[in-house]
Amino acid sequence: MQLFENLINVLFPKVCAGCNSYLLSNENVICTVCRHEIPLTNHYLNPENEAFKKFYGKIPLKFASTLVYYHKKGIVQEMIHSLKYRGHEEIGTVLGQWKAEDLKTLSISSDFDEIIPVPLHEKRLRERGYNQVTQFGLALSENLKINYNPNLLYRNIYSKTQVKKNLLKRSEVIGNLFEVSFTEKDHNKHFLLIDDVLTTGSTLEACSRELLKIPGAKISIVCMAMSHS
Ligand SMILES: [Zn+2]
Numbered sequence: 001m002q003l004f005e006n007l008i009n010v011l012f013p014k015v016c017a018g019c020n021s022y023l024l025s026n027e028n029v030i031c032t033v034c035r036h037e038i039p040l041t042n043h044y045l046n047p048e049n050e051a052f053k054k055f056y057g058k059i060p061l062k063f064a065s066t067l068v069y070y071h072k073k074g075i076v077q078e079m080i081h082s083l084k085y086r087g088h089e090e091i092g093t094v095l096g097q098w099k100a101e102d103l104k105t106l107s108i109s110s111d112f113d114e115i116i117p118v119p120l121h122e123k124r125l126r127e128r129g130y131n132q133v134t135q136f137g138l139a140l141s142e143n144l145k146i147n148y149n150p151n152l153l154y155r156n157i158y159s160k161t162q163v164k165k166n167l168l169k170r171s172e173v174i175g176n177l178f179e180v181s182f183t184e185k186d187h188n189k190h191f192l193l194i195d196d197v198l199t200t201g202s203t204l205e206a207c208s209r210e211l212l213k214i215p216g217a218k219i220s221i222v223c224m225a226m227s228h229s
Contacts, residue, residue: 017082017091018075029094030079038076039069041226044102051226054201059208062190063108063220067099070197070225080196080225084128089135095224096139103144103222112220113189114149115141118207119178121155136224137194146192153180153207177203178210188216198226 014023018034030038043049044065052064070076079095082088103109120131134150141148156179191211195204198221208219 017079017088019078029088029090034075039071039074041066041069044106051198051221051223054198054226055205055208055221058201058205059212059219061208061221062111062218063106064222065099065102066198066223066226067095067102068225070227076225084132084196087129089130089132092132092135092224093139096136097143099136099222099224100140100143103140108220109144109146111190111218112144112146112192114147114152115192115194116153116207116211117148117150118193118195118203119150119153119155122157132196133194133224136196140192140194140222152182152186152191153178153210155179178207180210180213182214186214189214190218190220193219193221195221195223196225198223 015021016023016027016031016034017029018038019031021031021033023029023031041049041051043051047063049065051066052061055061055064068076070080079091083091115137117131117133117137120128120133125131131150137148137150140146156176193204193207193211198204204221204223208221211217211219
């Protein structure tokens, strides 16, 4: 079996998601060099960290954190690109496993009831075939023993007539991009909302506003990466 695996590796060598160099047999998804060079935020121990501060005065969060920094032309950009556009879902799994190790050290993680992914646009989902945050969420779910729920929050699908009707109220349309469908069993839960890259935070803010319509809801946010502002 090992011989067969080695043969497969020779015929179809796996490459690093960060630098595209060939991976050694003991390396998984990311090479050792990239693992050391990847810009970790290491801010999760600080409750008032820069990810959390992005939401100041916008939505009441319990906690926010991202695993790494996103730089243009860097390792992380290459990884996120491979994850989103080249079908490399295993990158999400690795990042989720890393982030789970951080979160395990925090007492707040025992308060999370459910992991909620930012829903992907229906059209994108059809083109791509997967939501790029799914594997990240499933890895967090498995390692932290928290339920993964992709059905609570969804993207609004507007019919053409509805869009026309709302054209004059563009801000209203944007404000209602997401919707929650909940019952009483979803009340009083602490939701861990997850996404790939935190930039302005407006998508996560819109999602949080919807989740906060659930009575007693508490929100925390975890993303793979964040851009420096
Ligand atoms: Zn590499």
